[in-house]
Amino acid sequence: MGWELGKPRPILVEFVEKGLIIKGKTLDLCCGVGTNMIYLAENGFEVTGIDVSKKAIQYAKAKAEHTKAQTNFVIESFVDLSFRDEEFEFIFDMGCFHHVETMDRPTFIKGVYRVLKKGGDYLLTCFSYKNGKAWNHFTAKQLISLFSVRFKINEVRHYSSIEGDGVKRYFYTVWMKKK
Numbered sequence: 001m002g003w004e005l006g007k008p009r010p011i012l013v014e015f016v017e018k019g020l021i022i023k024g025k026t027l028d029l030c031c032g033v034g035t036n037m038i039y040l041a042e043n044g045f046e047v048t049g050i051d052v053s054k055k056a057i058q059y060a061k062a063k064a065e066h067t068k069a070q071t072n073f074v075i076e077s078f079v080d081l082s083f084r085d086e087e088f089e090f091i092f093d094m095g096c097f098h099h100v101e102t103m104d105r106p107t108f109i110k111g112v113y114r115v116l117k118k119g120g121d122y123l124l125t126c127f128s129y130k131n132g133k134a135w136n137h138f139t140a141k142q143l144i145s146l147f148s149v150r151f152k153i154n155e156v157r158h159y160s161s162i163e164g165d166g167v168k169r170y171f172y173t174v175w176m177k178k179k
C-alpha cells in the first residue's frame with residue numbers, strides 16, 4: 001500500500017482545521033484502509049466509505065472498531081454508487097478518480113454529482129502530469145475541463161508529497177462545489 005501514510009492526508013486535515021468543509025454526511029470514495037474516514041468521523045463527520053476491495057474494507061472496519069468513530073462501509077465500485085440523490089454534503093476522493101478508466105469517467109462524474117447535495121463540497125486529489133506521461137496523470141486544464149460543467153471550481157492546488165513507500169509523487173487537489 002504505497003499510498004498509505006499511516007495518518008490522515010495533510011490536505012484533508014488542513015481543510016477540516018480551517019473549517020472549509022461543513023460537518024455533515026460524507027462519502028469517502030475508495031476509502032482504502034480507512035485512515036482518512038476515521039479521522040473525519042472522529043472530527044464530527046458522519047462518514048460512509050466505499051471501496052471495491054473486500055480486504056481493504058475488512059481492515060478499515062477492524063481499525064474503526066479501535067476508535068470511537070461511527071463509520072459505515074459499503075463494498076462496491078465507484079461506477080455503481082448505490083446511494084440516494086443528494087445524500088451527501090461532502091465527498092472526499094483521495095486517489096480514487098485516477099483509478100477510473102477513461103471510458104467510465106462520464107459515469108463516475110455523473111454519479112458523484114448525483115449523490116452530492118447542491119452546494120456540497122467535492123475534494124478530489126489525483127496524480128499530476130509531473131509524475132510522467134500516463135493515461136491517469138492529469139493537467140490542471142484537463143481536470144477543469146472534466147469537472148467544471150457540473151461543479152464550481154474553488155481551488156486547484158499542485159504539490160508534491162512523500163508517499164508511504166518513500167517515493168515523491170505529484171498531485172492535484174481540486175476543491176469544488178456542486179452547481
Ligand SMILES: C[S@@+](CC[C@H](N)C(=O)[O-])C[C@H]1O[C@@H](n2cnc3c(N)ncnc32)[C@H](O)[C@@H]1O
Nearest residue numbers: 003030031032051052053076077078094095099
Ligand atoms: C490509492 S488507494 C487510496 C485509498 C485511500 N483513499 C487513501 O487515501 O488511503 C485506491 C483505492 O481505490 C480502490 N479502488 C480501485 N478501484 C475501485 C473501484 N472500481 N471502486 C471502488 N474502489 C476502488 C482500491 O481498492 C484502493 O483501496
